[in-house]
Amino acid sequence: MSSPEPRAPRYLVRRWGQLLLGLLLYGIAISLMIRADIGLDPWTVFAQGVARQSGWSIGIVTIVVGAIVLLLWIPLKQRPGIGTVLNVLLVGLALDLGLAFVRTPEELWARILLFAGGLALLALATGLYLGARFGPGPRDGLMTGAHARFGWAIWKVRTGVEVTVLAIGWMLGGTVGVGTVAFALLIGPMVHWTVPRLRVPAAGDPPRPARRRSARAQAAPA
Template sequence: MTFLGARRGLQLMIGVFLYGFSLAMMIRATLGVSPWDVLGQGGSLRTGIPFGFMTNIIGLIVLLLWIPLRQRPGVGTVFNVLLVGPSAEVGLAILTEPDRLWARILLFTGGLVLLAVASGLYIGARLGPGPRDGLMTGLHTRFGLPIWLVRTAIEGTVLVLGWLLGGSVGLGTVAFALLIGPLINIALPIFRVPERPGARPNAAVA
């Protein structure tokens, strides 16, 4: 195994674990979570399935939607589906909900920044997109719709579904929507693994 190959695998594992842990931080902050996590919370409340495993189930369902879109999963896709949920459960078992507002804001902010770093690590490893990102790019390719429109439609749909199921929507949800893109834009160039000399570019990274 080459150095770059070992680095990519290590980045993937660390990024996926930190991604799940960051979700737990934002959930414990109780200020609102991302649209997909609103759906996960709502599904968990309705079914009694722990949030982390509900996240796995949603990821698997989304992955099945790739089939008619002819999207191909990578190693990173599989690890995302399998490990983000359990790592979120680890975080939920360790963390508790702060009593004071300032502590909740601090916990949410830390979770948001950590999620951006985790995304930079995971996406920068170039080992395949997450199921939700692949759904977005697949719909974009299949129907020729702008990426921003597809992303907005998907996020809006899951947000409404999650809210109807009882998921937590708050100021944190708005902050997530406004800040996560710019934060990942900062993190990704820092952690992106360079291409091997002469290697064909890998487009399936976002």
């Protein structure tokens, strides 16, 4: 029989700390990539395009879009976690906060470095908030919900949705460029590395393998 879910204060503090820090860093990471001005991920291209046409801040647009996507969970019979709701509310606020303090560098090399830093921070942030196990973001839940409800392959749903929002965002004035391609190619492997390493263990999880001793330690006499 597996042990019950840990409820020690330190355990809960870690989960909540990871969730809130992850969402804060996620919004700031997006702001860095926006200021780099070399291309964005599809959903941010869409939010940027809507913001330019509506006059709203991109953070507010991100919140509104996230709320609309969350409403689409209802016919898919998906249940959001507290992390899903906080994702909708906090990422946009953190995004606007980051934009208030970061400016676009003039040099191309500096903008490339800024984008790379934002992408790395985004992968870290994703590992933090998903690893807290309080629920996925609204867009990820849309993909998994469509898969569970209709049996559609997740990659097909994701590709169809992201190509659509990317095209609409680009027509509305969102930034598409080499950064968009870099995001598409790199974010998957980066998140694949961060998520398992930052996941807070749950009851019944197998213990992590012990670190191997160094060759020197193994060679040392007992």
